[in-house]
Amino acid sequence: MKIFVIKIGGNVIDDEKQLSSFLNNFAFIHDQKILVHGGGKIATELSKQLGIEAKMADGRRITDADTLKVVQMVYGGLINKNIVAQLQSRNCNAIGLSGADANIILAAKRALLQEGAEGGSVDFGFVGDVQHVETKNIVSLLNSGFTPVIAPLTHDGKGQILNTNADTMASAVSVAMAKSFEINLIFCFEKSGVLKNADDDNSVIEKMSFSDYEKYKTEKTISKGMIPKLDNAFDAIKQGVKSVVICHAKDLKKAVSGQKSGTCLN
Amino acid sequence: MKIFVIKIGGNVIDDEKQLSSFLNNFAFIHDQKILVHGGGKIATELSKQLGIEAKMADGRRITDADTLKVVQMVYGGLINKNIVAQLQSRNCNAIGLSGADANIILAAKRALLQEGAEGGSVDFGFVGDVQHVETKNIVSLLNSGFTPVIAPLTHDGKGQILNTNADTMASAVSVAMAKSFEINLIFCFEKSGVLKNADDDNSVIEKMSFSDYEKYKTEKTISKGMIPKLDNAFDAIKQGVKSVVICHAKDLKKAVSGQKSGTCLN
Numbered sequence: 001m002k003i004f005v006i007k008i009g010g011n012v013i014d015d016e017k018q019l020s021s022f023l024n025n026f027a028f029i030h031d032q033k034i035l036v037h038g039g040g041k042i043a044t045e046l047s048k049q050l051g052i053e054a055k056m057a058d059g060r061r062i063t064d065a066d067t068l069k070v071v072q073m074v075y076g077g078l079i080n081k082n083i084v085a086q087l088q089s090r091n092c093n094a095i096g097l098s099g100a101d102a103n104i105i106l107a108a109k110r111a112l113l114q115e116g117a118e119g120g121s122v123d124f125g126f127v128g129d130v131q132h133v134e135t136k137n138i139v140s141l142l143n144s145g146f147t148p149v150i151a152p153l154t155h156d157g158k159g160q161i162l163n164t165n166a167d168t169m170a171s172a173v174s175v176a177m178a179k180s181f182e183i184n185l186i187f188c189f190e191k192s193g194v195l196k197n198a199d200d201d202n203s204v205i206e207k208m209s210f211s212d213y214e215k216y217k218t219e220k221t222i223s224k225g226m227i228p229k230l231d232n233a234f235d236a237i238k239q240g241v242k243s244v245v246i247c248h249a250k251d252l253k254k255a256v257s258g259q260k261s262g263t264c265l266n
Numbered sequence: 267m268k269i270f271v272i273k274i275g276g277n278v279i280d281d282e283k284q285l286s287s288f289l290n291n292f293a294f295i296h297d298q299k300i301l302v303h304g305g306g307k308i309a310t311e312l313s314k315q316l317g318i319e320a321k322m323a324d325g326r327r328i329t330d331a332d333t334l335k336v337v338q339m340v341y342g343g344l345i346n347k348n349i350v351a352q353l354q355s356r357n358c359n360a361i362g363l364s365g366a367d368a369n370i371i372l373a374a375k376r377a378l379l380q381e382g383a384e385g386g387s388v389d390f391g392f393v394g395d396v397q398h399v400e401t402k403n404i405v406s407l408l409n410s411g412f413t414p415v416i417a418p419l420t421h422d423g424k425g426q427i428l429n430t431n432a433d434t435m436a437s438a439v440s441v442a443m444a445k446s447f448e449i450n451l452i453f454c455f456e457k458s459g460v461l462k463n464a465d466d467d468n469s470v471i472e473k474m475s476f477s478d479y480e481k482y483k484t485e486k487t488i489s490k491g492m493i494p495k496l497d498n499a500f501d502a503i504k505q506g507v508k509s510v511v512i513c514h515a516k517d518l519k520k521a522v523s524g525q526k527s528g529t530c531l532n
Contacts, residue, residue: 081427
């Protein structure tokens with residue numbers, strides 16, 4: 001069985017028209033498919049409205065109890081259900097899931113980060129690192145005719161919801177499913193692909209091997225923000241995912257049909 | 267197949283200890299089971315924090331666009347996922363659903379209420395009246411070993427999430443499923459049952475027929491707040507639901523095992 005795992009980024013979710021057009025194309029895919037969505041600005045805006053201060057450590061956001069509530073509400077309630085309702089209106093039998101639902105993605109609360117001798121340790125709060133993907137339950141849902149729509153939330157198996165990066169989740173689901181199926185992973189976002197020049201949308205790198213990636217990193221050709229996404233992507237390929245494409249959300253149709261679109265990793 | 271449809275009210279959800287104890291008993295039920303949960307005070311509190319004014323008409327809350335966002339976040343994201351994660355920690359393979367997920371509950375946006383000649387009409391906003399329960403999809407989930415946990419949200423099939431009363435949803439799901447299964451519906455809340463005297467928790471009416479109900483209504487024995495719940499309950503019985511019990515959340519175990527608990531409708 002061929003399955004598409006498609007990640008849609010937060011900047012596209014924030015744009016009603018782009019999202020709607022993306023969902024049209026997603027609903028149209030005939031093969032089995034799984035959607036993983038990111039967060040977008042709504043959680044940040046809601047946090048501000050509620051007077052919750054964004055706390056950072058080592059450049060990364062800390063998910064304290066109040067922030068977790070906000071992302072749980074926005075990702076799991078607002079964005080996830082809106083996407084599901086919109087897919088249903090397009091005759092796609094979507095089912096919205098966090099990692100806790102049907103126990104599909106188990107995570108461990110991130111361990112304290114030890115800083116320098118004097119710096120003490122950093123607690124990232126309610127952030128989950130994926131431990132296990134229960135593919136059996138995802139397959140049950142697919143076989144029942146449902147299209148999983150996964151929010152970037154996991155659980156620890158002890159009753160706690162955790163905040164998890166959507167790229168990482170898409171990659172983890174793909175890797176786990178690749179043991180039994182042909183998995184094609186597509187990261188859709190607001191740029192045309194991996195760019196040689198972050199400011200020039202025409203500078204797309206069409207094909208990239210892992211050694212190319214290493215070279216680009218050394219040369220600092222690739223922008224810093226792309227590194228985690230590419231790490232996730234190459235990790236997926238190394239662990240058996242058949243193809244990974246990073247492309248603009250509007251190019252989903254091309255990417256699915258194997259036409260030239262964005263950056264193809266190999 | 268025997269299936270329990272259990273509704274848990276908002277006041278129990280608001281109390282961490284009561285909810286935890288209720289979920290222990292719920293997870294323990296060996297028969298197939300479906301949980302429908304209400305809202306509680308969290309949505310009202312969040313609305314206040316966000317400066318959203320509660321609008322009422324004809325004694326009923328109006329769900330405007332901002333209020334819908336809040337209930338969608340709180341019911342679908344916060345409460346639903348917390349309950350699911352807690353059930354997972356109790357080895358119950360819960361899956362959280364709105365009516366949009368797997369297209370289980372389709373609703374129609376409530377029509378304008380025509381008031382008196384001079385009063386004009388009232389728009390209840392994004393409130394959904396249940397039109398159709400897709401039992402086939404609920405059965406698929408049960409057969410896959412999942413326990414549906416349903417939030418009081420529906421969809422209109424055209425991409426819109428709607429706010430729907432949880433008692434009504436529990437009743438509608440029960441009635442639809444009763445065509446093929448033996449359905450036992452239990453409404454759990456913070457009182458010991460239907461009371462003859464709203465202030466005396468020992469005045470539980472143990473058995474109530476529809477003609478008893480009519481009599482109690484005429485005498486005004488039953489408090490006004492219970493009427494919609496009882497209308498839903500008797501409606502369910504008339505349409506083939508095998509039993510309906512209204513009891514305190516702590517009495518769930520008794521109600522499931524057929525012991526004396528709360529008010530039994532017949």
